[in-house]
Every structure is written in structure tokens, then in C-alpha cells.
Amino acid sequence: xxxxxxxxxxxxxxxxxxxxxxxxxxxxxxxxxxxxxxxxxxxxxxxxxxxxxxxxxxxxxxxxxxxxxxxxxxxxxxxxxxxxxxxxxxxxxxxxxxxxxxxxxxxxxxxxxxxxxxxxxxxxxxxxxxxxxxxxxxxxxxxxxxxxxxxxxxxxxxxxxxxxxxxxxxxxxxxxxxxxxxxxxxxxxxxxxxxxxxxxxxxxxxxxxxxxxxxxxxxxxxxxxxxxxxxxxxxxxxxxxxxxxxxxxxxxxxxxxxxxxxxxxxxxxxxxxxxxxxxxxxxxxxxxxxxxxxxxxxxxxxxxxxxxxxxxxxxxxxxxxxxxxxxxxxxxxxxx
Amino acid sequence: xxxxxxxxxxxxxxxxxxxxxxxxxxxxxxxxxxxxxxxxxxxxxxxxxxxxxxxxxxxxxxxxxxxxxxxxxxxxxxxxxxxxxxxxxxxxxxxxxxxxxxxxxxxxxxxxxxxxxxxxxxxxxxxxxxxxxxxxxxxxxxxxxxxxxxxxxxxxxxxxxxxxxxxxxxxxxxxxxxxxxxxxxxxxxxxxxxxxxxxxxxxxxxxxxxxxxxxxxxxxxxxxxxxxxxxxxxxxxxxxxxxxxxxxxxxxxxxxxxxxxxxxxxxxxxxxxxxxxxxxxxxxxxxxxxxxxxxxxxxxxxxxxxxxxxxxxxxxxxxxxxxxxxxxxxxxxxxxxxxxxxxxxxxxxxxxxxxxxxxxxxxxxxxxxxxxxxxxxxxxxxxxxxxxxxxxxxxxxxxxxxxxxxxxxxxxxxxxxxxxxxxxxxxxxxxxxxxxxxxxxxxxxxxxxxxxxxxxxxxxxxxxxxxxxxxxxxxxxxxxxxxxxxxxxxxxxxxxxxxxxxxxxxxxxxxxxxxxxxxxxxxxxxxxxxxxxxxxxxxxxxxxxxxxxxxxxxxxxxxxxxxxx
Ligand code: HEM
Numbered sequence: 073x074x075x076x077x078x079x080x081x082x083x084x085x086x087x088x089x090x091x092x093x094x095x096x097x098x099x100x101x102x103x104x105x106x107x108x109x110x111x112x113x114x115x116x117x118x119x120x121x122x123x124x125x126x127x128x129x130x131x132x133x134x135x136x137x138x139x140x141x142x143x144x145x146x147x148x149x150x151x152x153x154x155x156x157x158x159x160x161x162x163x164x165x166x167x168x169x170x171x172x173x174x175x176x177x178x179x180x181x182x183x184x185x186x187x188x189x190x191x192x193x194x195x196x197x198x199x200x201x202x203x204x205x206x207x208x209x210x211x212x213x214x215x216x217x218x219x220x221x222x223x224x225x226x227x228x229x230x231x232x233x234x235x236x237x238x239x240x241x242x243x244x245x246x247x248x249x250x251x252x253x254x255x256x257x258x259x260x261x262x263x264x265x266x267x268x269x270x271x272x273x274x275x276x277x278x279x280x281x282x283x284x285x286x287x288x289x290x291x292x293x294x295x296x297x298x299x300x301x302x303x304x305x306x307x308x309x310x311x312x313x314x315x316x317x318x319x320x321x322x323x324x325x326x327x328x329x330x331x332x333x334x335x336x337x338x339x340x341x342x343x344x345x346x347x348x349x350x351x352x353x354x355x356x357x358x359x360x361x362x363x364x365x366x367x368x369x370x371x372x373x374x375x376x377x378x379x380x381x382x383x384x385x386x387x388x389x390x391x392x393x394x395x396x397x398x399x400x401x402x403x404x405x406x407x408x
Numbered sequence: 409x410x411x412x413x414x415x416x417x418x419x420x421x422x423x424x425x426x427x428x429x430x431x432x433x434x435x436x437x438x439x440x441x442x443x444x445x446x447x448x449x450x451x452x453x454x455x456x457x458x459x460x461x462x463x464x465x466x467x468x469x470x471x472x473x474x475x476x477x478x479x480x481x482x483x484x485x486x487x488x489x490x491x492x493x494x495x496x497x498x499x500x501x502x503x504x505x506x507x508x509x510x511x512x513x514x515x516x517x518x519x520x521x522x523x524x525x526x527x528x529x530x531x532x533x534x535x536x537x538x539x540x541x542x543x544x545x546x547x548x549x550x551x552x553x554x555x556x557x558x559x560x561x562x563x564x565x566x567x568x569x570x571x572x573x574x575x576x577x578x579x580x581x582x583x584x585x586x587x588x589x590x591x592x593x594x595x596x597x598x599x600x601x602x603x604x605x606x607x608x609x610x611x612x613x614x615x616x617x618x619x620x621x622x623x624x625x626x627x628x629x630x631x632x633x634x635x636x637x638x639x640x641x642x643x644x645x646x647x648x649x650x651x652x653x654x655x656x657x658x659x660x661x662x663x664x665x666x667x668x669x670x671x672x673x674x675x676x677x678x679x680x681x682x683x684x685x686x687x688x689x690x691x692x693x694x695x696x697x698x699x700x701x702x703x704x705x706x707x708x709x710x711x712x713x714x715x716x717x718x719x720x721x722x723x724x725x726x727x728x729x730x731x732x733x734x735x736x737x738x739x740x741x742x743x744x745x746x747x748x749x750x751x752x753x754x755x756x757x758x759x760x761x762x763x764x765x766x767x768x769x770x771x772x773x774x775x776x777x778x779x780x781x782x783x784x785x786x787x788x789x790x791x792x793x794x795x796x797x798x799x800x801x802x803x804x805x806x807x808x809x810x811x812x813x814x815x816x817x818x819x820x821x822x823x824x825x826x827x828x829x830x831x832x833x834x835x836x837x838x839x840x841x842x843x844x845x846x847x848x849x850x851x852x853x854x855x856x857x858x859x860x861x862x863x864x865x866x867x868x869x870x871x872x873x874x875x876x877x878x879x880x881x882x883x884x885x886x887x888x889x890x891x892x893x894x895x896x897x898x899x900x901x902x903x904x905x906x907x908x909x910x911x912x913x914x915x916x917x918x919x920x921x922x923x924x925x926x927x928x929x930x931x932x933x934x935x936x937x938x939x940x941x942x943x944x945x946x947x948x949x950x951x952x953x954x955x956x957x958x959x960x961x962x963x964x965x966x967x968x969x970x971x972x973x
Binding site for chain 2: 316
């Protein structure tokens, strides 16, 4: 028997519950009382995923007599990324006490889980591993990369909320009544800036590993290259924010563009590379690109950009330089 | 001195600063005249020039260089190198070129002219090739954009270093009330505070801030900051980009790589002559280097196999009656083990080379890269035995004369035996497997050689797989004869080593580590600045925070000091 699939289903189910609780919490008056329960559901799902991870690691241990991070097949990779997104999101909730973005963050996790359960369940088993993967670098490199993916995911979800709100005025009361747009904007940036050093380090650690395993630190393998592309775009994003003063709508759109780089790096390369004849050396790069999965991926890539760039009314014309609402420049500073 | 603004001074502080800072106007510290005059400026009038500078800088006004209208080409280039929007665009261009490289197969990764032509047609291929799209990462323009970013990064950080330095040495000026009231983000005002200047400064210092005080009559201006390290690190890691670039270039010029096959039990000499492999520029730069001569002896090479202790997933798709395939797939490569001796100019190194564990000799690394395991089969024809080598992706047939011959689709004769097709190796899976066998990491004996063949019948079109081993005969049909085949004991192992000499790696990695540390410090450690005006019974406070932190960090600190009572 392979590691029980039941734990995947439990996580899927609890995340679905959490999703609806979050939705309820932000759309209904006085709904915010249920938000902590949503977090509890997330916690349960997370434990279930953690159990699956530990059990799978143990199976690898039995098979290979070595520690291996279960993130080597497409199935495991999506599972592990979902795990990290939820984990980071919960930490983020605890640190910032912001609970309202749960539904937005969960949307992508649920798409991932749906893919796992309905399309990839046949590939959930243990794989034989090429010797190159049996290395402690796997844990280090993959963890760093995935932590960055997870934080960029949360950041992009919040940026998407910002864009929807600014441009289409699609928002929810529960968020807008408590969060001025500047705060949303800043949260999105802070989480991206948390992920950026991880992406930088992750690429470097991958290079060190490649140098050890294949004798070259950089080989322009499609996955490597896309990680670099995503890094270039996030570097540009960081500069736009830190050194050019971009804020608000423009910055949120930039964030979404950069996130497309992550989607392609994480999964697009696997799905497309086969059809383009550019083979990748990376572990789970052999995922099947059925028409459905390709379609979903292209939607993920394009829909946020359509939302951002389609002609439409912007709520405020000068969204890029929001004013602080707490202390107005004209009024004299108040006694605290 | 006093510019003629009226009501709202500095309503566009950014614009003014662009002119002032951008032109790097020499700033004269504290002008005594200005200082004395300022004492009487009422709120709502203009701050002093000195103050204005601090004001604009404190508002995180983003430095933008300026360009004279009559500027020449050189000035233009320097201007562009110094301009951040240009750098951001350059980054996006680099990303764009890199994307092209992932959409079109690249020559260095093994794509060949024929592949391109069959995929794109000759005309499109010609255009793509002349644009460099088939080898984009080695084109001049790709590397120029990279170089541009590297230089720009250094230029940017140097020009901004001056600001950092002035903040480091002389951060305190006279902060009048206007300084506070014209902060866009507001400021804080603490009334009825009977704190003495000494107490205030002492508390700030205890909180770990650098504190600078400027005494005025009955009042004082204070500047304090925390974690200045962040400012330095931003400067340092912008230099890293060029260090990385230099490391890469050094590798390109003085490095070399390739692969060398060494059969088991033999010695091969590898000679690398840079003159033969470098382009003209590289040749000129490396002409003083004598050819490298390495001697490689492969004492032993084995492929170790492990086996699944549970049925792997792929068995789910295999019919139960495919016992040969099931048996064959049960074993997978655990590691490639080469006992390798490398010699270079009297230096002798011996090592067990595994994947992820290369041998280093003569500052060159030899990696376990590839391998070939080819088998032999023994044919028994009416009792007569003969052994033949078999290569993957080839079909064989025993002919009526009893000999095993290679066949292609046209040459199979109906008079011969069934056809035995030896499949192609894929992803670390070979049609022949032989080597030490493990089970869950523990050695359990020796595997094989086992050889996988697809048996294609002459009459029925049915196909099936057979897994030959050296112990059991497998019967073929050839009317009038007894024909049997089995694997021979012998296997040829060739180990293929990738070698790489790259004197730039250490430099490149150093730069990269600098980059990571710098980015970490810059993004995670907040730089807190506090501007205070102390008067008897009243304190004004303005604070900024750079980096991932609560923007009110500075205010919280002052709150703690002033509101603790
Ligand atoms: C690809 C390489 C680069 C990386 C990884 C990088 C990274 C960063 C990071 C993380 C920051 C935030 C630091 C802060 O807030 O102080 C930053 C700021 C900055 N970068 Fe870069 N950068 C790169 C290239 C460049 C280039 C080419 C330029 C110039 C054209 C540049 C100019 C700046 C400036 C002016 C700042 C603001 C510095 C400050 O606020 O003190 N960077 N960079």
C-alpha cells in the first residue's frame, strides 16, 4: 500500500470548508466571527498534509535508506507547494492578524488540490529516483524555491484583490471596511519581499547543486531559465517599488505579471516543454500536459492580466499614489 | 536664499529634489547666515535650503539623475547607466530574450540543423539562426544586456553612495516646525513632555539608535537611526551583480568542458588544447597556456541496482501477464560507481566517483555523467553455441545458417527465426541490467545480466516481451533446427565522464553569496530613521522606516520613551 490517499482527501475537504467559511466571513455582516473557525479548518488540513508528508518521507526512507523531500514528482510538488502556501498563510494570519484574504489565497490551493485528486491521483505513488536526486541539496534547493513560490502566491492573491477592487470595484465589505487600499497594497508587497530572498537563494542553491551533480552551475535548462526569468521580473518589481516609488494599481499589476513567471516556472515548463521539444532535466518535469491542464494553466496565466489590462473604469484615477488616511498632511499632528 | 514660494511650501518636494540632488549641487552644510535667519521663520514659510535637502531626502524621494540638453554620447550613456527606469527596462529585455531561448530549442543543448529544418522549414530556420535565436544565451546582444545591468547596478549604487555617506556622517540639521508640518505622511506631536534633552538622547541611545544632536537656543534638533547596516548592504550587493558577471566571463575565457568515455579497466589520456576550442579572442587571452593533459584510469565501474519493495505505480498500467516487463522494471539504478584515478602533472588522485561526488584533479572536476551497458547473447543452434554483442534499438534474427544478424524492416527473412528487438534505453533504464543488487539500501547479491527483448512473431503479429538471463534458455522456432538463446555472462560497461575546468566558479559563487546576504539584510532588516525637535515641554517627531516592517516602528519607539509615565 502506498501512503494513504485519504489524507489528501481530508486536506482537500477541510480546505473546501475553510474556503466557504472565509467567504461567509467576509461577505456577511458580522460574519467575521467565523473567520477563526476557518483558520482552524486550515490547521486541520495542514496537519493532514503534514502527516502525508511524514509518511511519504518514511516510505522513501524504507526504500532508499536516505532522507528525501517528497517533492520529486508533479503530484508531490503540487502537494508540497499547497502545504507551504497554507503554512505561510497561517503564519501570516498569526503575525498580522489579517484573516480576510483566506478565500483568495485558498482559491489557487483548491485548484491545485482538484488537479491532484481528479487528474493526478494515479501518480500519487512512490517513484524510482534518478541517483542525482538523492542528495541533501534536493531538500535545501527545493524548499527555498517553494517557500518563495508560496509567498509569491499569497502576495499575488492579495494583489489580485487590489486590482479587482481598484479597477472593477469588485470587493467585499468585510475587507474594504477594515482595510484601506494602501494597507492591502503594502501587505501584498511585504509578502513578496519576504519571498524574494528565498527565490534568490533558491536559484543559487540549485546552481551549487548542479555544479556538483552535472559539473556546471548553469545550463539554461528551461526550468532554470524560467526561474531566472521570474527572478528578473521580481527584481524589476522590487526596484519599481523601492526605488521608483510605484504603489497601488501599477505595482499590483506588476506583481501579477511577475507571478506568471512563477506559474510557468513551477508547472508551465513541465506541461509545455514536451510539446516544444525542449526537454528539461528537472525531476517532475515529465508531467502530462493534457488539454485540460493546459487550458487551466493558460487561464491562470491570462485571467489576472485580462482583469488588469482590459479597458475598464478605474475607481480612482490616481491609484498609484494613495494618501495616508490616518494622519493627514494638512492637519497638524495629533496628540497620540 | 529664500525662494519665493507662497502658501504651501514644497507641495511638490519630489520635483525640486530631482533638480537639486540630481545635479549633485554642492551642499554647504550649515550656512551660519541661514541658521540665524531661520530662527525667526514662522510656520508656513519656507524652510532653509539645508533643511529642504533633509526634508526631501527624508521623504524617500527617489533619486533621479538629470541630463543636460547639450550632452554628448558619453554623457548620455552614463546618464542611462545611472537611470533606474532604464535598468528596469533592461531587466525586462533580458527576461524577454531568455523566454525566446526556452521556446526555441538551443544548439548547445543538442538541437541540430536537421531538427530545426524539420520543425520550422529552411527559411524560418535561416532567419532564426541569423538573429541568434538558436543559440541566444551566447549571443553578443544577450551578454551585452547582462553586462549593462551589471554596470548599471554599480553606477547606480555609487551615485547613491554619496547620499548614504552624507547620511552617515552629517545627518543632523536644524529641523524647524515647517520640516514636520510639511511631511506628507504627517508627524507626531507630543505636548507637555517634561523630558530633558539628556534624558531623551539617553533613551534613544539605550534603544540602540545612533543619535546626532544639534543644540539651538532652548531647543534642539535630533536625528537618530537604527540598522544603518541595511544601507551599506544595499550598496554592497549591487556590486555583486558585476562580480557574478566577471566570474561567468572568467569561466568562459579560461574554462573548458567536455566529456570523455573510459572503458572499465582501461586508461585514457585526455588532452585539452585551448587553442583548438576557443574563439579568436579567447585564443589570444589564453595563448600562454600549455595544453592540459590528464590521464584517467577506470579501475572499476559498476552500476548498482536497487529494487522496489512495493509495486511501483507503473505496474498499474501493465497487464499482469507481462511478467518480463514486471521483472525488468523491478530493478532500478541506485548509483553509478566508478573507481577512478586521475593524474595531472604528477598530481595523482583516486576516488570513488558517484553522481553528486566528482573527482578533482588539476583544478578540473570529473563527474559521473553517462554510461553505457551493453550485453551479449549466446545462440545455441543445434547444440553449437556462439556469442554476439547486442546494441539497443536494434532488431535481430537467427538466420537459417544459424547466425544472429541485425535486421531492418526490409531484411527480415521468413525463413529465419522470430525477430528479437532490443529496445532503446530511456531515462536511466537500459535494456540490459547487470550489477550489484540491493534491496532497500542493503546489498543482496548480484543482478543479471538480464536483457529485455521484444519478440516479434513471424506469422502472428503478436508481440511479447522476454527477459533473457544467463541461466535459462529461451527457445525460438526455426523449422528443422533447435534454436535457443540466453544472455551471456559478459557485459561491457563504459563510464562517461563530464569534465569541467572553471576558474570563475569561486568568484561567481562569492558574488552570489554577497547578493543573497545583501538582499536578505536589505529586505528583512528595517532601517528606522527618527527626526526630532525638542523644545521645553514639547517634542515633534517624524519617522520613516525602510524595509519590510511596520511603518510606525519609529513612532512606537518614541511613544515608549515619551509616554511611559
Ligand atoms: C539584477 C540585479 C539587481 C538586484 C538583484 C537588485 C536588488 C535590489 C534590491 C533588493 C533593492 C532594495 C534595496 C533597498 O530598498 O534599499 C534594490 C534597490 C535599489 N536598486 Fe537594485 N538591484 C539590481 C540591479 C540594479 C540596477 C541595475 C540598478 C541601477 C540602475 C539598481 C538600483 C537600485 C536603486 C537605486 C535602489 C534603491 C536603493 C535605496 O533605496 O537606497 N539596482 N536593488
